[in-house]
Amino acid sequence: MPRPRASRDARCGARALIVCLGGASLLACGGEPQRTTVQRPRATTTRPAATASRGVATRTEETAHDRTSIDDEDIGAALRRRLARDDALPPNAVAVAIDRGVATLSGTVPHLPAARRARAIAASTRGVVDVVSRIEVRGAARGDETLEDEVRRAIQLDPAMADRAIEIEVHDSVVTLRSVVGTLTEARLAEEIAGSVRGVRAVQNDLQLEPMGDPTDEQIRAAVLARIERDVRIDPAGIDVMVDDGTVALSGVVGSVAERDVAHELAEVSGARVIDPHALEVQWWTRDTLRRDATPLDDGRITSAVRDTITNDPRVRAPNLAIGVTSGLATLRGIVPSAYARASATEDALNVVGVRRVGDQLQVQTDAVENGELQQRVAERLAASAWTSESEIDVEAREGRVTLRGTVPSRFLERAARDVATRIVGVREVADEIALEEDVEPLEDWELAAEVQSGLEWNPFLDRMNVQVTASEGVATLRGEVDDVRAFREAEREAEAAGALEVVNELSIRAVESVAPRTPAPVRIE
Numbered sequence: 001m002p003r004p005r006a007s008r009d010a011r012c013g014a015r016a017l018i019v020c021l022g023g024a025s026l027l028a029c030g031g032e033p034q035r036t037t038v039q040r041p042r043a044t045t046t047r048p049a050a051t052a053s054r055g056v057a058t059r060t061e062e063t064a065h066d067r068t069s070i071d072d073e074d075i076g077a078a079l080r081r082r083l084a085r086d087d088a089l090p091p092n093a094v095a096v097a098i099d100r101g102v103a104t105l106s107g108t109v110p111h112l113p114a115a116r117r118a119r120a121i122a123a124s125t126r127g128v129v130d131v132v133s134r135i136e137v138r139g140a141a142r143g144d145e146t147l148e149d150e151v152r153r154a155i156q157l158d159p160a161m162a163d164r165a166i167e168i169e170v171h172d173s174v175v176t177l178r179s180v181v182g183t184l185t186e187a188r189l190a191e192e193i194a195g196s197v198r199g200v201r202a203v204q205n206d207l208q209l210e211p212m213g214d215p216t217d218e219q220i221r222a223a224v225l226a227r228i229e230r231d232v233r234i235d236p237a238g239i240d241v242m243v244d245d246g247t248v249a250l251s252g253v254v255g256s257v258a259e260r261d262v263a264h265e266l267a268e269v270s271g272a273r274v275i276d277p278h279a280l281e282v283q284w285w286t287r288d289t290l291r292r293d294a295t296p297l298d299d300g301r302i303t304s305a306v307r308d309t310i311t312n313d314p315r316v317r318a319p320n321l322a323i324g325v326t327s328g329l330a331t332l333r334g335i336v337p338s339a340y341a342r343a344s345a346t347e348d349a350l351n352v353v354g355v356r357r358v359g360d361q362l363q364v365q366t367d368a369v370e371n372g373e374l375q376q377r378v379a380e381r382l383a384a385s386a387w388t389s390e391s392e393i394d395v396e397a398r399e400g401r402v403t404l405r406g407t408v409p410s411r412f413l414e415r416a417a418r419d420v421a422t423r424i425v426g427v428r429e430v431a432d433e434i435a436l437e438e439d440v441e442p443l444e445d446w447e448l449a450a451e452v453q454s455g456l457e458w459n460p461f462l463d464r465m466n467v468q469v470t471a472s473e474g475v476a477t478l479r480g481e482v483d484d485v486r487a488f489r490e491a492e493r494e495a496e497a498a499g500a501l502e503v504v505n506e507l508s509i510r511a512v513e514s515v516a517p518r519t520p521a522p523v524r525i526e
Helices: 072-085 112-123 144-157 184-195 217-230 257-266 284-288 299-311 339-350 371-384 411-422 445-458 485-497
Strands: 016-022 039-045 049-051 056-069 094-099 102-109 130-137 167-171 174-178 202-205 239-244 247-254 274-282 322-326 329-336 357-364 392-398 401-408 429-436 466-472 475-482 502-509
Touching: 072 094, 072 102, 072 112, 072 445, 102 112, 112 130, 112 184, 112 257, 144 167, 144 174, 144 184, 144 371, 174 184, 184 202, 217 239, 217 247, 217 257, 217 299, 247 257, 257 274, 299 322, 299 329, 299 339, 329 339, 339 357, 339 411, 371 392, 371 401, 371 411, 401 411, 411 429, 445 466, 445 475, 445 485, 475 485, 485 502
Parallel strands: 016 056, 102 130, 174 202, 247 274, 329 357, 401 429, 475 502
Antiparallel strands: 016 466, 039 056, 049 056, 094 102, 167 174, 239 247, 322 329, 392 401, 466 475
C-alpha cells in the first residue's frame, strides 16, 4: 500500500537535506523541545532551513548527557508515527495507549503477521518497557479445510521443517500444532510458518519437546550464557540465568523489549523446556552503562563463536562448514542444503560479536526439482502467504534458480516475496527482479531525512550516535559513526522504514566489541 505522506506545512523546497545526530535526541521532527516525565537526553534543535547557494538544508543537534524523563505522551506520539509510516500496515489500523511506558495496542488488521509486526515496532521503540497486544485479526474468511491444507503445505515446503511430521488441526481459523520437536526454536519456527498463511487468526502451539541427549541444568545454563555473550544484538552485562529442571529463568536488566525478545530466543538451547523472561526488566536508559569492553576479540574466539552459532541453528543443518575470521571478516565455505540455510548462516555470522562483514562462499546443493514443479511451489506459497497474496508476481524456475518479476507498492513487500521464495525446498537461488509500482511517489528530500532522523532517535539500539543523513531524490545516505554492527544494521533498517527507495550506508563502527567469558565456561550441547 502507498506510504502515508507526512505533513508538508514546513516544506522548504531544497533538493537535499542533511541531518546531523549527536547522541540520542528524542525531539519531534523539526519542532521545539517537548514536555518531559521515563529518562532521555535533553537536546536543542533548529528547524530545517535551505541554503540557497547549494540547494541543501541542514539540521544539527547537540545533545548533553544529563537525563530527564520521557512522558507517556511523547512515547505514544513516537510509536504512532512509527506505526503510521510503516508501509506494511494498513493506515490507522492500530491504536496506541501508553501507561508508565507499557504500550497497549488495539485495533484490527487483516492477518496475523501484521499484528506481529505492529508488536515488533512497539518493542523496538525507545521508552517502551512492555507491550500488550489486543489487536484483532479480521481477514477475509477462508474455510478451515483450505487453511489446514495450506498450513500443512507451507510446513512441508519449508527447508527447516520439511522432515517434521506435524499434526495440524484448524477450527474457526485457529491452527493447532501437535507433534514432537527437538528444541523450542523448532517449535517457534513451526508456529511462525503456520501464522504466515493468509486467513489464519491465531496459532495454538501444542508441540512437545524431546531434546537430543540429556543435558544437565548446569550445561543448559552454560549454553544459554554462551549464546547471550556472543550475540551482538544484546548486552549481556545485566543478564543472569538460572535453570531448574529445564526451566530457564532470565533476570536482570535489558535496554528494550526487543532486546528481551532476543534474550528469550537465545535461551532456546537444547534441553530448555520453558523460558521465563518475566524477571528481565526493561530499563532503556541503562544501555549507556551496559556496554561490552572495546578490547578487540582475537580471530580464533570469533571463529569458534561463529561455528557454534551456525552449528546449533536448525535452519542451517550444515555442521561441517569451513569458517575463518580475519580482522572482522567472517568467510563461510562449504555446502548447505538450501537457499534458506545459506541466508540463515550469513545472518548467524553477522549476529556474532566481532564480525563486521561476511564473505559468503557457500554453495547450495539440494535435491533437484523439475522446473515446472518448483515454479508451482513458489507461486503456491506466494498466493498463500499473508503478505504476498495480493501481489501480482510472476515466477520462473530453472535448475533451482527462481526469478521473481512484477510490481509491488513497497520495498517491504518486495523483501517479503523474496523471503517466501527463499524458504522453499528445492530453491538454490532467488533472483529478485521485482520493481516498485510507478505511482508510488517518494517522499520529498526534507521529509525523508526528517523521517529517518525520527526513526534513529527513537530506536533503542542507537544510543551514542554521530550520524549524518543526506536525502536526495529518494536515496538516503548515512555517514558517521555507530557503536557496533547492530547499530549499523538498525540505522539502515530505520532509513528503509522511513521510505527511502535506496539506502547508501557509509557508517563506520567505532570498535570491535568484546566481553569477558563468564563462569561456567561455554558449553555446546550436541
